[in-house]
Amino acid sequence: LGANAVLSGNGTISAASVTAASGSTVEPTPGNSTGLTFNNGPVALSSGSTLQLSIANSNAASSGAPALSDYSILSLNTGVSANIGGSDISITITGAVNNGDLFTVILNNGGSPIGGMFANADTNQAGATTYAFTSNGQAYEINYAFSGSTTGSNISQAAFQANTGGDNVAVLMVVPEPSSLGMLMGSLGIALGLQRFRRRRR
DSSP, X not given: OOTTOEXXXXXXXXXXXXXXXXXXXXXXOSXXXXXXXXXXXXXXXXXXXXXXXXXXXXXXXXXXXXXXXXXXXXXXXXXXXXXXXXXXXXXXXXXXXXXXXXXXXXXXXXXXXXXXXOTTSSSEEOSSSEEEEEETTEEEEEEEEEOSOSEESSOOHHHHHHOOSOSEEEEEEOOOOOOHHHHHHHHHHHHHHHHHHHHHHO
């Protein structure tokens, strides 16, 4: 894929190799349990490219797990190696979702661990192979060696962080904790409010 090119949709890509150059986008479309599938390899998402994902949960009202067809999935068939190092991950919420929803966004059937990490999800380490990141204002955690159930709901961050030994990549929706700056500003506001209250009483 050249710069500014977009590879999107569902179905199988049988090219001998695929390289997404800087500025290009790989965008699996929801609606298929295997999403955009690569039959051959290697697959490389180069630095500056983007994996654009869409997520929703058709079972959100009942607090159930998302269906595989509710969200974007990138699948690697047997023998296909992939490297995502240096690319970015971007997630857009397109329907109802719940905190604790789990989405396995790269299904790796090839048996080879996926190389590298997304450039915007590789610094805030939360577990052995788990990192916290934000996309479009929503907080997530990503696990680069996920071995659990393909989808899930009400998943605790601790359980997600402790899950290792697999070859899939999964993301977990989390409620963002108040930042230190936010807590500081809140405390400052309370202090100023108390001072004003005391002055009025005098």
